[in-house]
Amino acid sequence: MSFGLQVLLLGAGTYLFRISVVELASTRHIPARYEAVLQLIPPAVLSALVASSLALENGSIRPFGPWWVAAAIATVVAAKTKSAAWTLAVGMVAVWILTALW
Amino acid sequence: MLLNEVARTGLRIGFRRCFALAVGVVPFGIVYGVAVAQSSVNDFVGFMAGPVVFAGASQITLLELYESDATWYVAVGTSLIINARLILYSAALAPSFQEFPRRWRLGLGYVMTDQATSLSLVEFQNQHDPVARRWFYLGAAATLWTFWQVGTLVGVLAGTGLPDSLQFEFIIPLMFTALVVPALRNRPAILAAVVSALVTVGTGFMPPGTNILAGAFAGIAAGAGLAFWSASPGTGDTGVEDTGVEDTGVGES
Numbered sequence: 001m002s003f004g005l006q007v008l009l010l011g012a013g014t015y016l017f018r019i020s021v022v023e024l025a026s027t028r029h030i031p032a033r034y035e036a037v038l039q040l041i042p043p044a045v046l047s048a049l050v051a052s053s054l055a056l057e058n059g060s061i062r063p064f065g066p067w068w069v070a071a072a073i074a075t076v077v078a079a080k081t082k083s084a085a086w087t088l089a090v091g092m093v094a095v096w097i098l099t100a101l102w
Numbered sequence: 103m104l105l106n107e108v109a110r111t112g113l114r115i116g117f118r119r120c121f122a123l124a125v126g127v128v129p130f131g132i133v134y135g136v137a138v139a140q141s142s143v144n145d146f147v148g149f150m151a152g153p154v155v156f157a158g159a160s161q162i163t164l165l166e167l168y169e170s171d172a173t174w175y176v177a178v179g180t181s182l183i184i185n186a187r188l189i190l191y192s193a194a195l196a197p198s199f200q201e202f203p204r205r206w207r208l209g210l211g212y213v214m215t216d217q218a219t220s221l222s223l224v225e226f227q228n229q230h231d232p233v234a235r236r237w238f239y240l241g242a243a244a245t246l247w248t249f250w251q252v253g254t255l256v257g258v259l260a261g262t263g264l265p266d267s268l269q270f271e272f273i274i275p276l277m278f279t280a281l282v283v284p285a286l287r288n289r290p291a292i293l294a295a296v297v298s299a300l301v302t303v304g305t306g307f308m309p310p311g312t313n314i315l316a317g318a319f320a321g322i323a324a325g326a327g328l329a330f331w332s333a334s335p336g337t338g339d340t341g342v343e344d345t346g347v348e349d350t351g352v353g354e355s
Binding site for chain 2: 001003004005006007008009010011013014015017018019020021022023024025026027030033035036037038039040041042043044045046047048049050051052053054055056059060061067070071074075078079082083084085087088089091092095096099
């Protein structure tokens with residue numbers, strides 16, 4: 001199958017994922033207790049994405065080094081400033097400096 | 103004036119909140135574009151995966167698998183598993199999207215990403231007007247969409263990537279850190295994040311994407327368990343909604 005057709009299939013499937021629950025639940029009443037569970041989705045998914053991109057390297061744990069320290073610094077910046085711009089900027093500068101010094 | 107005040111304000115705030123993150127995805131658009139340029143795939147078809155799929159990690163995976171001659175259903179299936187977290191985002195956004203007209207839901211669904219979802223859910227804590235909400239989401243999502251396509255285009259046209267010494271892969275954990283920290287608003291959320299991270303790492307040997315789903319589900323279960331356990335019995339209310347850390351720690355004292 002050509003790459004173009006595979007792209008169309010992936011695009012269609014991904015779009016269905018995106019609208020799936022939104023459309024299924026569109027006319028239903030969502031009880032408060034379920035909403036409370038739904039609010040846990042972003043912290044859980046995003047934390048999994050941080051863990052897999054930071055702590056894992058080709059399936060095994062990334063050795064302690066500049067990435068770990070720079071990520072810790074970025075976490076503090078994110079908590080203090082709540083700003084993505086500062087988190088990205090300080091994090092990148094930190095990893096460059098730490099890599100040079102390590 | 104084409105748009106009213108609420109619409110313009112929503113778009114502007116959405117754009118502003120997303121701008122740094124959108125700049126951050128450009129290097130990955132370039133990575134994907136360069137991979138297209140260096141592959142056997144036609145440049146235009148490769149570029150069009152951006153507007154058609156609009157999910158970077160899965161686009162890169164699909165291209166890699168295609169180039170390594172994987173069977174089509176393995177290539178598409180693996181890429182879909184990477185995108186399966188969007189079903190969870192769809193659930194997380196469902197309560198707020200309920201208030202939107204159908205054509206808005208279907209349109210905004212197309213630009214659903216990690217960034218637009220998490221920025222919006224944080225914004226929606228303080229913004230309850232459905233009209234302002236949908237324009238905010240659109241402002242954030244459209245910003246990300248534009249930068250992603252531009253990055254891809256640059257990569258396809260340039261054909262060579264950014265030097266490895268710049269360590270642009272580090273933007274990925276940084277971006278998710280910037281998104282997750284504001285979402286840690288109470289103890290169940292913090293527990294969900296911690297459990298999710300531990301399970302994701304612990305299941306790192308599993309196929310790409312599946313460990314993230316395993317971690318996310320474990321985290322949600324743990325957070326929900328804590329939320330229900332610390333809710334006062336008999337009320338049926340979790341006590342989590344719109345409360346701070348101090349209000350949810352009932353069971354601790």
